[in-house]
Amino acid sequence: MTAASSISDPEALRREAVDAALAALGLDDxxxxxxxxxxxxxxxxxxxxxxxxxMSDGPIGVRGVRWTAADPSIALPSPTALAAxxxxxxxxxxxxxxAQEARRKSVHVLLAPTVNLHRxxxxxRHFEAYSEDPxxxxxxxxxxxxxxxxGGVATTVKHFVANDAETDRxxxxxxxxxxxxxxxxxxxxxxxxxxxxxxxxxxxxxQVNGSTMTEHRYLQNAVLRGEWGFDGFIVSDxxxxxxTVGAVTGGLDAAMPGPRTVYGEALATAVRAGExxxxxxxxxxxxxxxxxxxxxxxxxxxxxxxxxxxxxxxDGEALAREIAHRSFVLVRNEGGTLPLAPGSTVALSxxxxxxxxxxxxxxxxxxxxxxxSPLDGLTxxxxxGALSYAVGxxxxxxxxxxxxxxxxxxxxxxxxxxxxxxxxxxxGQIQWIGADLPDGVTHETLHSVEITGTFTPRESGEHTFGxxxxxxxxxxxxxxxxxxxxxxxxxxxxxxxxxxxxxVERGRLTLPxxxxxxxxxxxxxxxIPGHPFKGVSCCLVHLAPRRDPKDLVAEAVAHxxxxxxxxxxxxxxxxxxxxxxxxxxxxxxxxxxxxxxxVAAVNPRTVVVVNSGSPVELPWxxxxxxxxxxxxxxxxxxHALADVxxxxxxPGGRLPTxxxxxxxxxxxxxxxxxxxxxAYTEGVFIGYRAxxxxxxxxxxxxxxxxxxxxxxxxAVTATPEAVTVRVRNSGSRPGGExxxxxxxxxxxxxxxxxxxxxxxxxxRVTAGPGESAEVTxxxxxxxxxxxxxxxxxxxxVPGRYQVQAARSLADVRATATVEITADPERxxx
Numbered sequence: 001m002t003a004a005s006s007i008s009d010p011e012a013l014r015r016e017a018v019d020a021a022l023a024a025l026g027l028d029d030x031x032x033x034x035x036x037x038x039x040x041x042x043x044x045x046x047x048x049x050x051x052x053x054x055m056s057d058g059p060i061g062v063r064g065v066r067w068t069a070a071d072p073s074i075a076l077p078s079p080t081a082l083a084a085x086x087x088x089x090x091x092x093x094x095x096x097x098x099a100q101e102a103r104r105k106s107v108h109v110l111l112a113p114t115v116n117l118h119r120x121x122x123x124x125r126h127f128e129a130y131s132e133d134p135x136x137x138x139x140x141x142x143x144x145x146x147x148x149x150x151g152g153v154a155t156t157v158k159h160f161v162a163n164d165a166e167t168d169r170x171x172x173x174x175x176x177x178x179x180x181x182x183x184x185x186x187x188x189x190x191x192x193x194x195x196x197x198x199x200x201x202x203x204x205x206x207q208v209n210g211s212t213m214t215e216h217r218y219l220q221n222a223v224l225r226g227e228w229g230f231d232g233f234i235v236s237d238x239x240x241x242x243x244t245v246g247a248v249t250g251g252l253d254a255a256m257p258g259p260r261t262v263y264g265e266a267l268a269t270a271v272r273a274g275e276x277x278x279x280x281x282x283x284x285x286x287x288x289x290x291x292x293x294x295x296x297x298x299x300x301x302x303x304x305x306x307x308x309x310x311x312x313x314x315d316g317e318a319l320a321r322e323i324a325h326r327s328f329v330l331v332r333n334e335g336g337t338l339p340l341a342p343g344s345t346v347a348l349s350x351x352x353x354x355x356x357x358x359x360x361x362x363x364x365x366x367x368x369x370x371x372x373s374p375l376d377g378l379t380x381x382x383x384x385g386a387l388s389y390a391v392g393x394x395x396x397x398x399x400x401x402x403x404x405x406x407x408x409x410x411x412x413x414x415x416x417x418x419x420x421x422x423x424x425x426x427x428g429q430i431q432w433i434g435a436d437l438p439d440g441v442t443h444e445t446l447h448s449v450e451i452t453g454t455f456t457p458r459e460s461g462e463h464t465f466g467x468x469x470x471x472x473x474x475x476x477x478x479x480x481x482x483x484x485x486x487x488x489x490x491x492x493x494x495x496x497x498x499x500x501x502x503x504v505e506r507g508r509l510t511l512p513x514x515x516x517x518x519x520x521x522x523x524x525x526x527x528i529p530g531h532p533f534k535g536v537s538c539c540l541v542h543l544a545p546r547r548d549p550k551d552l553v554a555e556a557v558a559h560x561x562x563x564x565x566x567x568x569x570x571x572x573x574x575x576x577x578x579x580x581x582x583x584x585x586x587x588x589x590x591x592x593x594x595x596x597x598x599v600a601a602v603n604p605r606t607v608v609v610v611n612s613g614s615p616v617e618l619p620w621x622x623x624x625x626x627x628x629x630x631x632x633x634x635x636x637x638x639h640a641l642a643d644v645x646x647x648x649x650x651p652g653g654r655l656p657t658x659x660x661x662x663x664x665x666x667x668x669x670x671x672x673x674x675x676x677x678x679a680y681t682e683g684v685f686i687g688y689r690a691x692x693x694x695x696x697x698x699x700x701x702x703x704x705x706x707x708x709x710x711x712x713x714x715a716v717t718a719t720p721e722a723v724t725v726r727v728r729n730s731g732s733r734p735g736g737e738x739x740x741x742x743x744x745x746x747x748x749x750x751x752x753x754x755x756x757x758x759x760x761x762x763x764r765v766t767a768g769p770g771e772s773a774e775v776t777x778x779x780x781x782x783x784x785x786x787x788x789x790x791x792x793x794x795x796x797v798p799g800r801y802q803v804q805a806a807r808s809l810a811d812v813r814a815t816a817t818v819e820i821t822a823d824p825e826r827x828x829x
Contacts, residue, residue: 018286060359121614127612180683217250328651392553450522525538720818720819
């Protein structure tokens, strides 16, 4: 590359700057650069103009390096919600907003998106992944990555690969045959690498076929880098790197977090001992330096996106609201119950209507500066006097993090009692891991942290208070000391489990509603034995007075009986869906099913809104007028819900995953390893592929979703490369339609076993009443191929294929036929 051509090629100029920077580094600096210097950053090397690279969790908001509400974050709807919109362009806009947030928080690398598959509905992080289908997952992930990187911020597509459950996630060996590994689990990563060119990939905790992913030479070096041409950096999931030699020779570039990692001094020692060739270290360092160049952290290189080329700023609240209403999936709407008629009186019930769960737990958690609950949204949208509310049923009867009614502050003190820092708390939770501490506070100087403030009860009665965490605690409420002692909860096999321990009840007090009382929880942190890094994790937890469930239901019924419509909000809790564990069933917790049935019995226009990130059983689904799946809908949940219920906006979502009627019907449910191994015995049959093979009907099929208008499919024409569909809005109002294209091979002898059909493409169209819209959906050659182990490559399966244009898997509207010819003869390996 000549100097003249380099000037006209920014990527070439970046690579030249990287080569020059690498040549200036000694072994110790190179080894140190690959190791986290703390929880979220890689070290700076001022001598070569390299600034510290900052990473942050996503995927629906950018936390930044401090897990605190002092620096709030926009909270978008959950990844399942984003996928339910079936719109890569919307995903790209979401990515651009998150890049905007990342730049505001000085973050260079967003640890997202999660593109593992919904192999089973019991997966604990189901809400954090997009879909059971690899094509839909890959397309939404591509849009997301393009959007984030449009803003000059890197992504790390995760968790590479087959990280589809949480049980024993650090040690499990997922055994996956080559064909399903290629056709299902690797496919989203491959699509994103080829179509979005991500700057990063995250290696998973688990093993695949006997090799830990952070050391998987075949999948990381041969497939990801070799076959697909990935040229970004590979970072470990946090604490996933376990072997210095194994990781660096297996293709891992960065071992996080620090300062105790398998790289750094350990890597330099391995090179000097002749265990690792320094040229392998140079490859990893080059990948880190190229990342720095792309995000603008290497002074000698132009960033991939110049400041003048950044996208126009986005309104985070408006986009969060739009994604939410476009993600809501209306799965039932008898008699045109929705949208509600103007002037309707509405009886709202469900604890989650008042205290909405808007995002999932674990690394997906961020702190928005406000949350609009369904009660808030409907109160703002409806005329005064049109809305009544009753709790009806609470999904949780367990202590949970202090929230509504609490006004709290954290006060950090040293051993002499001197105040080191004071900061506001939105809830009763403190979680400071590694160097993630308030300004002016260090682990060495911090002796205690006090969560202090007031609690104003919303209900009179017996309130329960407790603690969560590891170390010493003193809990005082209304002048009474409820606990003073040590709490020792073993973290178990998951190193991060120490920061997600269970709450412990410490005392009960009878308090009147509306009268504030003082609360104080003083925590004295101690090192967790054997834990790889320091942290401060504690919670003030609370449980409101428990009323007889029958009385709560009766109260809601009384409200619902005379209303024009009844809205019941049901859903899950953080004890049901969160990082670190898998689910054991799909039932709604508490007495929520009883509430729905009782309200539906007195009001024929009962609408149920489901506030969960993943499927739950809905045993009353055919007894109510309408069912709206709302996912974890982000901070603008209530406004978006009011938009849809009142008809200002159409529910735009289609199911990205199959919803079982009961768990027993689900064809794939295994999440628990046997002797350390979780065998993917179902092969290529997961999701709707498995449902169709089993011949069992789910509650709601893949792709299902109703709008507020009707559609006719007037024509379909197909070639092997594309399908053109003309649709007509036959209803009375504007709307959107998601045209889904499925391929169904005609049976032929000698062909490999395949699903009955599979998604080959999709597109979103809009039209006014009576208007038509035409869309052409490309179909890639890969859609007709299977992974051939003998060839060690993709092979086209020739024959006749029915091309189905559909509203969902169960609602095919038009068909055509294409004939596919075989590939040229290839030599088998």
